[in-house]
Amino acid sequence: MTDRRIVILSDLHLGRPHCAAVSAEALRPLWKGAAHMILNGDIAEVHNRKHWSVAARQTLHLLDLCETDDVGMTLLSGNHDPFISDIRHLSLHGGRVFVTHGDVLHPAVAPWSPAAGRIRQAHAQAISALAPEKRTHLESILSASQFASHTEWGELEKEASHSTIPGMFLRPWAIAQVLHYWWIFPRLAARFAAQHAPRARFVILGHTHHPGIWRIGDRTIINTGSFGFPGKPTAVIIDESSLSVLRILRKGNEYRFHPKPIARYDLPAAADHAAMGNSDHDTSTGSPPKPLSAVTGPAGMPASAPRR
Numbered sequence: 001m002t003d004r005r006i007v008i009l010s011d012l013h014l015g016r017p018h019c020a021a022v023s024a025e026a027l028r029p030l031w032k033g034a035a036h037m038i039l040n041g042d043i044a045e046v047h048n049r050k051h052w053s054v055a056a057r058q059t060l061h062l063l064d065l066c067e068t069d070d071v072g073m074t075l076l077s078g079n080h081d082p083f084i085s086d087i088r089h090l091s092l093h094g095g096r097v098f099v100t101h102g103d104v105l106h107p108a109v110a111p112w113s114p115a116a117g118r119i120r121q122a123h124a125q126a127i128s129a130l131a132p133e134k135r136t137h138l139e140s141i142l143s144a145s146q147f148a149s150h151t152e153w154g155e156l157e158k159e160a161s162h163s164t165i166p167g168m169f170l171r172p173w174a175i176a177q178v179l180h181y182w183w184i185f186p187r188l189a190a191r192f193a194a195q196h197a198p199r200a201r202f203v204i205l206g207h208t209h210h211p212g213i214w215r216i217g218d219r220t221i222i223n224t225g226s227f228g229f230p231g232k233p234t235a236v237i238i239d240e241s242s243l244s245v246l247r248i249l250r251k252g253n254e255y256r257f258h259p260k261p262i263a264r265y266d267l268p269a270a271a272d273h274a275a276m277g278n279s280d281h282d283t284s285t286g287s288p289p290k291p292l293s294a295v296t297g298p299a300g301m302p303a304s305a306p307r308r
Contacts, residue, residue, distance in 0.1 A: 006092070007031050008099060008236040009248075010040035010206025011226035013080065014062070015055025019228035020045075024062035026254045030235065031071045038090065040206050040224065041078025041101025047153040059084070078207065079103040079110060079149035088142035091197065093238060093267055098193055098200035102207030102223070104145040105188040110207075112177040115151070122151035138196040178208075186214035186221040193219055202243055202265070204236050213245060213263055220265065234262065243267055 007030060013020035021027060031037045043062075044055035066073040075085040078101040089100040103109045107123040108116040126144035127135050134140045185208050193203045194217075204222045211225030211234045222245060225233045233248040235257065243265045247258035 004240050005034040006036045006038060006238040007034045008038045008040055008204055008224065008238070009233070010101065010224045011042040011078070011209060011228060011233070012039065013042055013045055013226070013228045014058040015045040015048075015051040015053075016228070017051075019231070021227040021255075022250070022253055024058045024065060026250075027062070028065055028069070029254055029256055030248065031066065031069065034071055034237075036072040036074070037066060038074050038099060039076065040099055040204065041076050041103070042080040042206060042226070043075055043078070043084060044081055046081045046084055047150075076101055077146060077149075079145075082146045082149040088146060089138070089197075091200070093243075095197070095199035096267060097202045097204065097238065097243065098197035099204045100142070102185070102189070102205035103149055104142055105185065105192055105205075105207075106181070107148070109145060109149050111181055112174045114174075119148045119151055123148035136195075141196075182208055182210045185210070185223070186212070186216060189221045190214075190216040190219050238267070241267055241269070 009027075009030065012027070014024065044059045045051035046055045046059070048055075063073060074087060074090070076087050076090065076099065077083060077085045088104070089098065091098055108120040109123070110116065110119070113119065123144050126147040127140070130140050130144075185205075189203050189205055193200050197203070200219065202220050202222060204224065206224050206226065208223060209226035209228060209230060210223055211232050212223050214221040222236060224236060224245075227233045227248075233255075235246050235248055237244045237246060244261040245263045246261050248255050249258055
């Protein structure tokens with residue numbers, strides 16, 4: 001029997017042999033008893049031909065498990081899986097909670113990447129192709145980031161060795177770039193929300209693999225970290241009256257929540273339905289979501305698994 005909880009995870013990186021979630025099956029305890037799960041980008045390594053097959057199978061298995069357990073699921077795309085879904089952001093709990101992967105916050109997507117210059121050029125190209133009056137619209141900016149993220153992997157095999165943790169030591173300046181971006185990321189998120197989600201009191205992201213909670217002005221910025229390096233994932237759980245952040249612990253070949261939340265916040269009752277990207281998907285009440293239009297990525301995988 002489900003309650004009305006929504007579980008939000010990010011950066012599973014399924015399909016990667018290391019620095020990733022062990023498997024779809026290992027994640028199953030995390031949605032036990034929930035009504036809906038949201039995967040906030042970098043779900044699977046569908047961009048990499050070395051990992052694509054395993055990533056696709058694991059993602060489809062994840063969808064199957066959620067359907068079996070009567071748990072709705074929504075996928076948001078990230079920079080490692082830019083076309084796994086056309087959903088790039090969600091507004092939950094009457095607009096008080098804004099969710100997006102986080103790659104949209106910088107025109108180079110991942111400024112520490114060896115492809116950062118090429119990504120920035122692709123982003124500028126996508127923005128310049130838009131009508132001037134649309135260049136600051138949320139959907140336009142998200143689409144430009146999606147296009148730029150795909151560009152990151154255009155020469156993946158040539159640059160992949162430098163994108164790994166050992167490879168970063170060949171570019172020591174990249175480590176400094178990562179640390180700097182970790183420092184400015186919460187402020188970038190707060191600024192982005194002020195412009196594009198002004199009602200949001202909570203902004204939930206992933207992308208940087210750096211978990212944390214920051215209070216900036218009247219907003220709380222939450223990064224759920226990653227199942228990859230440095231391997232300290234957290235989850236956000238939303239119910240009818242509260243938002244909690246919990247550590248995720250690995251116990252053998254499965255994941256569990258730490259029994260004590262890192263933080264818990266009261267949420268006022270949401271009178272209106274949640275808006276999920278461009279869809280009519282409702283997660284504010286835990287009721288069965290309406291069918292989404294077919295959204296598929298390179299792996300032909302749907303963006304959402306409806307509850308039965």
